[in-house]
Amino acid sequence: MASGKAARMGEEVWKTRTEKINLEVLSLTYGTLISQLCLDLRLASNPSLPDYAAVNTELERMGHSIGLRLIEDFLAKTSSGPTATSNPCSNFRETAEMIAKVGFKIFLNCVPSVEKWDREGRSFGLVFEEGSLGGLGDWVELPDDGRAQGELWFGNLVCGVVRGALEMVQMQVKCEFASDVLRGDDTTEMRITLIRYIEDEMPPDDE
């Protein structure tokens, strides 16, 4: 089965071809980043309150830049030779499996499940069982100011990463959180929707 193959590939690459750092280091660094962004980005109307919408946007933008580069690393790690790289996923379902079983496994060591496909097969959800994004959200409490719970998406950087990475392989997607355990929901779910396949760029015309 395709998903079995992807899962095995993810395990194998994670065991052999990745350098690893301490998960707590990553969680603490990421948490510090978020809290610093909350301190820096303030509402225009009321500078004593953080602007969570702007924090979300900024995280997504940062993630996008990361994703542009991360995809090359991912492709280099998961292909074994030149012939293998010319066999990309033949449809969006395979792409979803690769993201969930291989991508997240290699980079965050967590394997979300791919669920809740829409009728046309252009949108799916990634559900993280163990809580927020495989450990990124450990020891995190959202600020208790009544607004953060409703506005801040803690893992929005990862959304940007997925969007940037898929953009480099000619897929324009929309990636956003649907629910988050940090907000009190049951599961953390990220929804990814394919908008379109991007055409090759033509060289500019001279004359």
Added chain:
Amino acid sequence: MSVYSFYIFDRHTECIYTKRWLTTHAPPTPRPQSKDPLTAPLPSAQRQALKQLDDTKLIFGTIFSLRRLCAQLGSPHPSATTTTNPNPPTPTNNTNTITPDTPPPAPNPHAPPNDFLSYRTGEYKLHYFETPTALKFVLFTDLRVGSMRTVLYQIWASLYVEFVVKSPLVVGDSEGRGVGGRQGGKGVGNELFEGGLERFIESIFAPQPA
């Protein structure tokens, strides 16, 4: 066995890296100069830069057209239109077999198994390798060389990804277009990448014993 030059093109059709090796390759004959003062010859440095720009554009145009040619003459993809099929898809592992009753949902039109690999003239051989991120590697060698695809793959996986993609100092894909960005053929050059490339090429094209 010698290598003449090496180019990298990014997905925005720009040449982001150029490398030429000095060989005993005969220099091209200079174009006839016109006597008209309006089209007087430019200083040689500018002429060199223009020629390099022309070369890269020419090379890109060639590989772009060849790719399209191969894709069109090769085996067709399944249709790229989406379907409202509620049944689970049957896995299609080869674009040649198209099952008309359960078409796969949202298939990827960018799945070319029939990319062109290289071409040869009487003078040189051009090797081509493209990554799924539409990064194109082009290598010019002499005629006695076999397939360089694994070499190009290694350059990408061990040198480009390690020293260019992972370097925070190198301008990335969507950052800085135009003069300050990746154009000009030196966009992604940094010492580690260049040094690694030199050593790698030297190890492959080691001078033969006389």
